[in-house]
Structures are given as C-alpha cells and as structure tokens.
Amino acid sequence: MRRLTLLFTLTLFLVTGSVSADDPLFPWNRTPDQQQDSGMLKRIDDWLAYGDPDRLADPNSTASRFRNNLRMTVDIAGRGIVPTRAGNSGSGSVAFIGLDVHKVFSDDHGDYATMIAQPYVTKLNSIKGPHFFESNNDWELVNRIMNINFTRIFDERMNVKVGHFEVPYGLEQPLNTNGTLRDMASPRNLGVKADWGVTLNGQLTNYEYEFGVSRGTGNEFFDTEDPYVVAGRIGTKHDENLILGVSVFKGSVWNPGALGGYKAGLADASGVTGNSIERERYGLDIQYNFERPVSFIGEFNWGKDFDRDVFNSLMEFDFYNPSKSTMWFTQWNYYSEKYTPAMGGWEAAIDGSLGWRWTPNNNWALSVMYVQEVSAKHPGGADKRLGSKFIAQLRYRF
Amino acid sequence: MKRILLIKLTALLIAGSIAESVQAQAYCALRDPVRQIGELYPGHSYVSHVGVVTTDSRKEVSNRLPFTLHFNELGSHTLYAVSKEGTKVGYVHVRPEITRWGIMEITWSLDADLRVQDFAFQRCRNRRRAILEDEDFKKQLRGKSFEELLSLINQDGTSLTGDGIKVNSLDGEFAASVIRCALKTIVVTDIVWEKQVQAARVVPKNTKLQAVTKVYTPSVQTALERMFIGDNKDIDRESVKAFRVVDGSKKKDS
Structure with a gap:
C-alpha cells in the first residue's frame, strides 16, 4: 500500500509540475509549436544517447567522463500469459520497465573495465513469479545483470567480474536470454539464473571460460542458511559454427520452490527443513549453425538434488530470415529425476514449445510462444494434469 | 479522454521509434x-x-x-x-x-x-x-x-x-x-x-593513394648504383611498395 501511495504521489507531482511549468514535460500540455520536434521520448532519447551538451563540453567534467563510452537505454515490456490446465484457463500479465546501461571505463593506456547495470521494476498481475516475489500481484526491483568486469588485470585471457551475473553454466552463459520469452534450462535445472559473486573469465586462443563463486540466493543477497554456488563453463570459441561447452555446478541454492519440488518426491519430507536445496550438475552443451540461417542448440545435464539422481535436457531448433528480424523456434525440455522405487523410480516431465519473435527495428520486439506439457512427473502415483500456456510479449527500447 | 490519452501515447511511442x-x-x-x-x-x-x-x-x-x-x-x-x-x-x-x-x-x-x-x-x-x-x-x-x-x-x-x-x-x-x-x-x-x-591520419583526407606499379625505374636503379647499392641482396625488392599521393581537391590540368 505504501508503494502505491508513493507511486501515486510521484505521478501527481510530475503531472502537476508539468502542467504549470513554463516548459511542460508532457507534449500534450504544449502548444503545437512547442510540440514540434520536442516529444518527450525524443528528448529522453537525446539525453540518454548524448547527454547535456553544455556539461559535456568540458572533457574533464564528471558528466563528460560518465558519458564517455556509455550506452543507456530505457527498456519497457509487457507480457501477457494465458495458462490452461484440465480445461480451466486463467490469465495474468507482467510489466517491466528498466534501464539497460553499458559503460566502458578507459584511460590513456586503454580500456580497463566494463560495467553492466540492468535495474528493472517488475510488476506481477495475477501470476506466480520467482520466489523473491511475495505474492501474485507484487512488484520488485529486479537486478537482472549488474556487474563490473575488470579487463586489464591480466589481458583478454583472464578478467575478473564482480557483482550480479548469469551463473556460468550451460547455454545461458553464451546466449543470454534476459528479458526474452525464450529461456534456457538454467532456471529449472539450477534453480538460479543470475547470482551475486565473483568470476574469473577470459578468452584463450581456442577456448572461452568463466568460473564463479556466488551467494546462491539469486536476485537478492542474503546469507540465511549459508547458501552458495560454485559454477563454471569452458567452451570452444563463439565465432565458429560448431560450439561445444562443458559445465559444472555445485551448490546449496536458496529456492523454496525448487526444494518444494524435491520434497514432493519423498514419501516422508518431514526431515527436510529450510529453503535451500543441495545441487550438483555436470553439463554438456552444443550449438550448431547450419549454412542457411538455421541453428540447433542442445544442453544435457546430469547430477543430483541431495542424493537423488537427476537428468535434464533441452533441445531447440531456430529458424531465421537472412536479416534475422524474424525468428521461429521450437524448444523441447526433458526434466527427469529418480525417485525411490516405492515412489515410482525415474519420472520425467516433458514440454514442447513453438515461438516467434519479430524485431522490425532496433526499438520494437514482438514475441509469442505456445508451451504444451506432454508428460508430467507422478511421484507416488500423484495425480498431475497436463497444461499449456500461451505467452505474448511486446518490448520497446529507446 | 482516456482514449485520446491512449492515442497520444501510442503516437509518441511510434514517433519515439526514431530513437537512434x-x-x-x-x-x-x-x-x-x-x-x-x-x-x-x-x-x-x-x-x-x-x-x-x-x-x-x-x-x-x-x-x-x-x-x-x-x-x-x-x-x-x-x-x-x-x-x-x-x-x-x-x-x-x-x-x-x-x-x-x-x-x-x-x-x-x-x-x-x-x-x-x-x-x-x-x-x-x-x-x-x-x-x-x-x-x-x-x-x-x-x-x-x-x-x-x-x-x-x-x-x-x-x-x-x-x-x-x-x-x-x-x-x-x-x-x-x-x-x-x-x-x-x-x-x-x-x-x-x-x-x-x-x-x-598519415595521409590527409581527400587525398588518394595510387599504387606505383614500377618502383625501381631505370633512373632509380642508376641512382642506387651510384651509391654502390644497386645490387644489394639484403633488400627484398619484390616486397617494396610505393604509392603516389594525389590531392583529390585539385582539378586536373586540362
């Protein structure tokens, strides 16, 4: 309630200020002459891209140093979801607004660090979100990626990254799916997609690698129950058409949802307490770019949740037009775990999806995806009905 | 009123597509x-x-x-x-x-x-x-x-x-x-x-470089021989390239 009051007060302040000001902020409060070439978005965009020319005139000013080699973009997206299960359908939506900032720090000797900051206000509307949301209608400031990569401690062969980064494991590490409908296996396979910590990363002559130690709590940093993650991936270089990678993951991940999934496979879960799940994974990933704009990607993961064997995999075909403004993809996920014989032994959840993304220019992206479950896990013969969902997302960056 | 606001916002977003x-x-x-x-x-x-x-x-x-x-x-x-x-x-x-x-x-x-x-x-x-x-x-x-x-x-x-x-x-x-x-x-x-x-830039803008096809002309060869380096084997003359700088802003003689 306090958040809503704050939001309302800020909005009121902005609107009344705009109406009474000599140079109103919103274009619809201006005369036609004032409106010409002075749209609010145009002005914001000019400021994001170029800054204040008067302040930038002095190369030694703070503004000038901050602006040098800076990319700063406002990213707005709305996502609508229609899930269906056992003949019942519902609807929900998610709204995102955030800043996407990329800054290269340089001095007379060259570049020495790269900063990425992506704070996004994310609002759920009648939908279940990740564990850091308190309810189905909560909003949170989500730190997607927020780190500094120090690139001159050694050379391109070893950099040190500090902050909130994508856990270096599997296809997510080279592909980055933040903010897109299309996702890789990391959220379900690991239970954590991005985490706070430090990595060593670099590019060798024929290989690329990243190994990290992180908190194991995802979006927020806290030490309750001492969670941690140690993860790493080494892969062949990303500019070839066949890219192979191997990954390793060991940790105690603070994720009540993932732990709940584990407990569902136990005949007696009373001995499992807390919110962290012990996980171990070994992964193999592959990307293959065919001669025409078609790609295949796959990820295969073996490991354990506590002492339970797990095998998870993902396979996907991507089809592009030559300019890559349109992309079709079909993705198949296979998540399995070995329950005790009394609970049914190996059980698998399988789902398939068909998606389409259209990027008519650098500002807009429209994505739609249909996901159909084709098999569910039935630990102990539990009744589980198959479901599907249709998701659409409109994204605007400026 | 809401509809007008919505139309204006949509127009703004479309106009904003010029963000570069x-x-x-x-x-x-x-x-x-x-x-x-x-x-x-x-x-x-x-x-x-x-x-x-x-x-x-x-x-x-x-x-x-x-x-x-x-x-x-x-x-x-x-x-x-x-x-x-x-x-x-x-x-x-x-x-x-x-x-x-x-x-x-x-x-x-x-x-x-x-x-x-x-x-x-x-x-x-x-x-x-x-x-x-x-x-x-x-x-x-x-x-x-x-x-x-x-x-x-x-x-x-x-x-x-x-x-x-x-x-x-x-x-x-x-x-x-x-x-x-x-x-x-x-x-x-x-x-x-x-x-x-x-x-x-080493070569000023608006100037054109023209490759010189024959670097060791008879006059260059004669000059080198006068300096007793006409047959110097330490120089790989095949790899020597020369360019003529042409000022693109000057008109050609008619």
Missing part, C-alpha cells in the same frame, strides 16, 4: 572482440570509442556507396583504436553484412588511413569461409583503400568485377559481400568517428 542510439539486444549480450583484437594486433593496447550510427549516417553512406546500411546496423557501435607505445596504429571495428547465408559479422582491422589491414569472421555460416580466411584471399585485400575496394565490385556490390580479385567462381558472391562489408566499415568509421580518425 539503441540496439535491439540487451547490453549483457554484447561481446567485445577481444580475442580477435589480440590476434590482429598482438601485444598492442586498445581503447573503445562508442559512437552512434544514425539515420543521417545511413544517408551519408548511401551518398558514397551504391548500397547502404540495414536498420540493424544503426545504433551504438564501438570503434577500437589500437595503439603501440602511445602511437595509434589502427582500428578494429565489427560490422554485420546480410547475405543469403544469414547475417555475417566481420571484425575488420584498418590502418590509420582506413586501409584494410586484416579481417576475421566473427559469425559466418558459409561453409567456404575457410577459403576466404586463407592468406591467398586476405593478401588481395591488404593495403586496399576505399577507392581500390570500390573498383573490385559491380554497381550494386553483389559480384566481383574484372580480375581485381582472384577467387574460385563459386566464391564470387561471398567475396563481394566481404568487400561490401569492408567498404561500409571504412565509410562508417570515417563518418561516425571522424574526430578520432582525423587526428591519426
């Missing part, structure tokens, strides 16, 4: 070509210069070339200025090119006068990429200026002309797309990063 600095992909997906810079310029340092390729830049490119930039070539891009012991020796820039094999991305290395030094594919689906990565092809592009490259392709840049470049006939379209990408890289670098490039 943005890129469609999130910035966490950006990858600096650090390995390729290290391979193209071993032992050198580099500094990034982020510049915005705008619709005006696109128009200017179309004034200088018979083809121009695709929309996804607009936005913020980086020019890497490479230095050795404080002296700028060249640039590295990555530019995409749309081909029938999908988007091809090439990391270009240019010298201080924006002549091609080398290149490496950052993304290329064509199975014959190894042929164009071979030294036999690369040496035909090295040292070429904008004008020399332009003379190697036809009017719309889709095929090679004459005997300027020797490649298998199967690779003509592929080679033309590489040259097209080189031309756009040179022009975009010259337009967007004019300030950074201008200061480091």
Whole structure:
C-alpha cells in the first residue's frame, strides 16, 4: 500500500509540475509549436544517447567522463500469459520497465573495465513469479545483470567480474536470454539464473571460460542458511559454427520452490527443513549453425538434488530470415529425476514449445510462444494434469 | 479522454521509434572482440570509442556507396583504436553484412588511413569461409583503400568485377559481400568517428593513394648504383611498395 501511495504521489507531482511549468514535460500540455520536434521520448532519447551538451563540453567534467563510452537505454515490456490446465484457463500479465546501461571505463593506456547495470521494476498481475516475489500481484526491483568486469588485470585471457551475473553454466552463459520469452534450462535445472559473486573469465586462443563463486540466493543477497554456488563453463570459441561447452555446478541454492519440488518426491519430507536445496550438475552443451540461417542448440545435464539422481535436457531448433528480424523456434525440455522405487523410480516431465519473435527495428520486439506439457512427473502415483500456456510479449527500447 | 490519452501515447511511442542510439539486444549480450583484437594486433593496447550510427549516417553512406546500411546496423557501435607505445596504429571495428547465408559479422582491422589491414569472421555460416580466411584471399585485400575496394565490385556490390580479385567462381558472391562489408566499415568509421580518425591520419583526407606499379625505374636503379647499392641482396625488392599521393581537391590540368 505504501508503494502505491508513493507511486501515486510521484505521478501527481510530475503531472502537476508539468502542467504549470513554463516548459511542460508532457507534449500534450504544449502548444503545437512547442510540440514540434520536442516529444518527450525524443528528448529522453537525446539525453540518454548524448547527454547535456553544455556539461559535456568540458572533457574533464564528471558528466563528460560518465558519458564517455556509455550506452543507456530505457527498456519497457509487457507480457501477457494465458495458462490452461484440465480445461480451466486463467490469465495474468507482467510489466517491466528498466534501464539497460553499458559503460566502458578507459584511460590513456586503454580500456580497463566494463560495467553492466540492468535495474528493472517488475510488476506481477495475477501470476506466480520467482520466489523473491511475495505474492501474485507484487512488484520488485529486479537486478537482472549488474556487474563490473575488470579487463586489464591480466589481458583478454583472464578478467575478473564482480557483482550480479548469469551463473556460468550451460547455454545461458553464451546466449543470454534476459528479458526474452525464450529461456534456457538454467532456471529449472539450477534453480538460479543470475547470482551475486565473483568470476574469473577470459578468452584463450581456442577456448572461452568463466568460473564463479556466488551467494546462491539469486536476485537478492542474503546469507540465511549459508547458501552458495560454485559454477563454471569452458567452451570452444563463439565465432565458429560448431560450439561445444562443458559445465559444472555445485551448490546449496536458496529456492523454496525448487526444494518444494524435491520434497514432493519423498514419501516422508518431514526431515527436510529450510529453503535451500543441495545441487550438483555436470553439463554438456552444443550449438550448431547450419549454412542457411538455421541453428540447433542442445544442453544435457546430469547430477543430483541431495542424493537423488537427476537428468535434464533441452533441445531447440531456430529458424531465421537472412536479416534475422524474424525468428521461429521450437524448444523441447526433458526434466527427469529418480525417485525411490516405492515412489515410482525415474519420472520425467516433458514440454514442447513453438515461438516467434519479430524485431522490425532496433526499438520494437514482438514475441509469442505456445508451451504444451506432454508428460508430467507422478511421484507416488500423484495425480498431475497436463497444461499449456500461451505467452505474448511486446518490448520497446529507446 | 482516456482514449485520446491512449492515442497520444501510442503516437509518441511510434514517433519515439526514431530513437537512434539503441540496439535491439540487451547490453549483457554484447561481446567485445577481444580475442580477435589480440590476434590482429598482438601485444598492442586498445581503447573503445562508442559512437552512434544514425539515420543521417545511413544517408551519408548511401551518398558514397551504391548500397547502404540495414536498420540493424544503426545504433551504438564501438570503434577500437589500437595503439603501440602511445602511437595509434589502427582500428578494429565489427560490422554485420546480410547475405543469403544469414547475417555475417566481420571484425575488420584498418590502418590509420582506413586501409584494410586484416579481417576475421566473427559469425559466418558459409561453409567456404575457410577459403576466404586463407592468406591467398586476405593478401588481395591488404593495403586496399576505399577507392581500390570500390573498383573490385559491380554497381550494386553483389559480384566481383574484372580480375581485381582472384577467387574460385563459386566464391564470387561471398567475396563481394566481404568487400561490401569492408567498404561500409571504412565509410562508417570515417563518418561516425571522424574526430578520432582525423587526428591519426598519415595521409590527409581527400587525398588518394595510387599504387606505383614500377618502383625501381631505370633512373632509380642508376641512382642506387651510384651509391654502390644497386645490387644489394639484403633488400627484398619484390616486397617494396610505393604509392603516389594525389590531392583529390585539385582539378586536373586540362
């Protein structure tokens, strides 16, 4: 309630200020002459891209140093979801607004660090979100990626990254799916997609690698129950058409949802307490770019949740037009775990999806995806009905 | 009233599509070509210069070339200025090119006068990429200026002309797309990063370099013999190249 009051007060302040000001902020409060070439978005965009020319005139000013080699973009997206299960359908939506900032720090000797900051206000509307949301209608400031990569401690062969980064494991590490409908296996396979910590990363002559130690709590940093993650991936270089990678993951991940999934496979879960799940994974990933704009990607993961064997995999075909403004993809996920014989032994959840993304220019992206479950896990013969969902997302960056 | 507000917001968002600095992909997906810079310029340092390729830049490119930039070539891009012991020796820039094999991305290395030094594919689906990565092809592009490259392709840049470049006939379209990408890289670098490039030029802008086909003319040979180095075997004279600097701003004598 306090958040809503704050939001309302800020909005009121902005609107009344705009109406009474000599140079109103919103274009619809201006005369036609004032409106010409002075749209609010145009002005914001000019400021994001170029800054204040008067302040930038002095190369030694703070503004000038901050602006040098800076990319700063406002990213707005709305996502609508229609899930269906056992003949019942519902609807929900998610709204995102955030800043996407990329800054290269340089001095007379060259570049020495790269900063990425992506704070996004994310609002759920009648939908279940990740564990850091308190309810189905909560909003949170989500730190997607927020780190500094120090690139001159050694050379391109070893950099040190500090902050909130994508856990270096599997296809997510080279592909980055933040903010897109299309996702890789990391959220379900690991239970954590991005985490706070430090990595060593670099590019060798024929290989690329990243190994990290992180908190194991995802979006927020806290030490309750001492969670941690140690993860790493080494892969062949990303500019070839066949890219192979191997990954390793060991940790105690603070994720009540993932732990709940584990407990569902136990005949007696009373001995499992807390919110962290012990996980171990070994992964193999592959990307293959065919001669025409078609790609295949796959990820295969073996490991354990506590002492339970797990095998998870993902396979996907991507089809592009030559300019890559349109992309079709079909993705198949296979998540399995070995329950005790009394609970049914190996059980698998399988789902398939068909998606389409259209990027008519650098500002807009429209994505739609249909996901159909084709098999569910039935630990102990539990009744589980198959479901599907249709998701659409409109994204605007400026 | 709500409907009017909605219409205005929609119009604003559409008008906002002219925003030029943005890129469609999130910035966490950006990858600096650090390995390729290290391979193209071993032992050198580099500094990034982020510049915005705008619709005006696109128009200017179309004034200088018979083809121009695709929309996804607009936005913020980086020019890497490479230095050795404080002296700028060249640039590295990555530019995409749309081909029938999908988007091809090439990391270009240019010298201080924006002549091609080398290149490496950052993304290329064509199975014959190894042929164009071979030294036999690369040496035909090295040292070429904008004008020399332009003379190697036809009017719309889709095929090679004459005997300027020797490649298998199967690779003509592929080679033309590489040259097209080189031309756009040179022009975009010259337009967007004019300030950074201008200061480091060895040959002034608007001058043209013409290769001198015969370096050791009889008069040069006579002069060398007078200095008793006419037959000096320590000099590999086959590798010596000479260029004539032609001031493009001066009119030719009638």
